[in-house]
Amino acid sequence: MRWSKVFRTRKLAGSPLEAAKKIVVFGGGSFGTAMGCALARQKPDLEVVLLVRDPYLCKDINQLHENTRYLKGFKMPPNVRATTHAPEAIAGAQYAVHAVPVQSSRAFLQGIKEYLPSTVPIICVSKGLEVGSGQMMSELIPSALERKQPAVFLSGPSFAKEVMQNRPTGVVAACKDAKLARTVQALFASPTMRVNTTTDVVGVEICGALKNVLAIAAGIVEGMDLGHNALAALIAQGCSEIRWLAEKLGAKPTTMSGLSGLGDIMLTCYGDLSRNRSVGMRLGRGERLEDIIASSSQVAEGVATAGVVVGLARKYRVSLPVLTAVAQVLDNNLTAREAVFHIMNLPQIEEA
Numbered sequence: 036m037r038w039s040k041v042f043r044t045r046k047l048a049g050s051p052l053e054a055a056k057k058i059v060v061f062g063g064g065s066f067g068t069a070m071g072c073a074l075a076r077q078k079p080d081l082e083v084v085l086l087v088r089d090p091y092l093c094k095d096i097n098q099l100h101e102n103t104r105y106l107k108g109f110k111m112p113p114n115v116r117a118t119t120h121a122p123e124a125i126a127g128a129q130y131a132v133h134a135v136p137v138q139s140s141r142a143f144l145q146g147i148k149e150y151l152p153s154t155v156p157i158i159c160v161s162k163g164l165e166v167g168s169g170q171m172m173s174e175l176i177p178s179a180l181e182r183k184q185p186a187v188f189l190s191g192p193s194f195a196k197e198v199m200q201n202r203p204t205g206v207v208a209a210c211k212d213a214k215l216a217r218t219v220q221a222l223f224a225s226p227t228m229r230v231n232t233t234t235d236v237v238g239v240e241i242c243g244a245l246k247n248v249l250a251i252a253a254g255i256v257e258g259m260d261l262g263h264n265a266l267a268a269l270i271a272q273g274c275s276e277i278r279w280l281a282e283k284l285g286a287k288p289t290t291m292s293g294l295s296g297l298g299d300i301m302l303t304c305y306g307d308l309s310r311n312r313s314v315g316m317r318l319g320r321g322e323r324l325e326d327i328i329a330s331s332s333q334v335a336e337g338v339a340t341a342g343v344v345v346g347l348a349r350k351y352r353v354s355l356p357v358l359t360a361v362a363q364v365l366d367n368n369l370t371a372r373e374a375v376f377h378i379m380n381l382p383q384i385e386e387a
């Protein structure tokens with residue numbers, strides 16, 4: 036109650052939300068839609084435009100006020116609309132929320148580059164590492180746009196469906212420019228959304244990318260019905276591995292125990308709504324990856340990121356048995372059972 040009062044008084048004239056007139060969302064999938072709606076709910080005269088590819092989905096959003104493909108059954112606020120036309124979507128927008136899956140982000144950004152002014156901040160919610168370049172989104176965005184662009188990385192435990200249901204959620208806005216991080220904090224913060232800030236972009240991004248790989252491992256353990264002990268041991272080991280790699284990359288230790296680290300690891304490794312965990316569960320039950328992917332309409336970023344992690348482990352000379360085993364299972368080099376046997380038979384160690 037007190038929290039909500041604080042917000043009501045903070046959202047007075049002059050705040051970034053008050054000043055914002057139009058926000059464009061790249062990607063009309065589940066998370067782009069949910070975050071767009073979260074912004075639109077806060078300010079009825081804010082224009083939120085989802086840039087989508089599919090004209091049928093576009094029509095549904097505009098006529099039924101519902102994302103019939105990705106968030107069926109949830110009504111969207113009337114100030115959210117969709118278009119397939121990039122120049123029109125972007126024109127006049129003060130912020131761009133980027134919710135296109137990582138592996139499609141480079142091509143997408145190259146396609147809209149000429150319409151996006153270099154001063155418009157990108158608020159990136161995509162979590163993962165690009166196959167091939169191994170880049171994080173903070174590296175991929177300037178590389179794809181071939182220029183500097185202000186960018187903030189918003190991450191943390193936040194299932195799209197629960198954001199859409201306006202249930203309490205906490206995320207972290209990471210930006211080297213602390214002032215811009217605070218602007219994004221003020222944009223998204225509401226009585227149902229807490230937004231912390233940090234300047235540790237690398238830490239937030241690497242935690243967000245690797246927790247998806249760990250969630251696949253957690254799903255495998257669940258799918259094989261190995262029990263609570265095994266699951267807890269696996270997640271604890273995975274947390275250590277993420278910390279070892281994150282430290283090598285220069286991340287702050289506090290980020291690991293924060294929302295984008297432990298918070299999102301807990302959500303995705305234990306939460307029924309996680310797509311990465313559900314890919315793992317199906318692998319653990321013996322399904323083939325090709326069949327799992329063919330039957331899923333939504334992205335599970337951990338599948339692509341797992342292969343990149345193997346390269347990072349090599350590059351930074353850090354042993355990541357759980358995270359790299361996920362890549363081996365996905366590549367069909369190991370069965371899930373062999374991976375568990377392999378991990379259980381590693382040398383007994385001193386805790387690090």
Ligand SMILES: NC(=O)C1=CN([C@@H]2O[C@H](COP(=O)(O)OP(=O)(O)OC[C@H]3O[C@@H](n4cnc5c(N)ncnc54)[C@H](O)[C@@H]3O)[C@@H](O)[C@H]2O)C=CC1
Nearest residue numbers: 062063064065066067134139143161162193194195333334
């Ligand atoms: N769904 C969730 O609960 C959360 C998702 N995220 C992250 O947000 C990102 C997007 O995820 P979702 O919205 O869940 O995915 P989704 O699978 O629901 O939707 C992806 C959207 O991106 C579009 N897209 C794909 N390739 C494209 C391209 N080349 N050009 C333009 N659009 C393209 C699709 O048409 C679709 O609208 C991912 O990186 C995910 O890890 C982050 C937090 C929560």
Ligand SMILES: O=C(CO)COP(=O)(O)O
Nearest residue numbers: 191192193194309310311
């Ligand atoms: O990142 C997420 C929640 O914070 C969503 O996780 P999944 O992609 O596994 O559903």
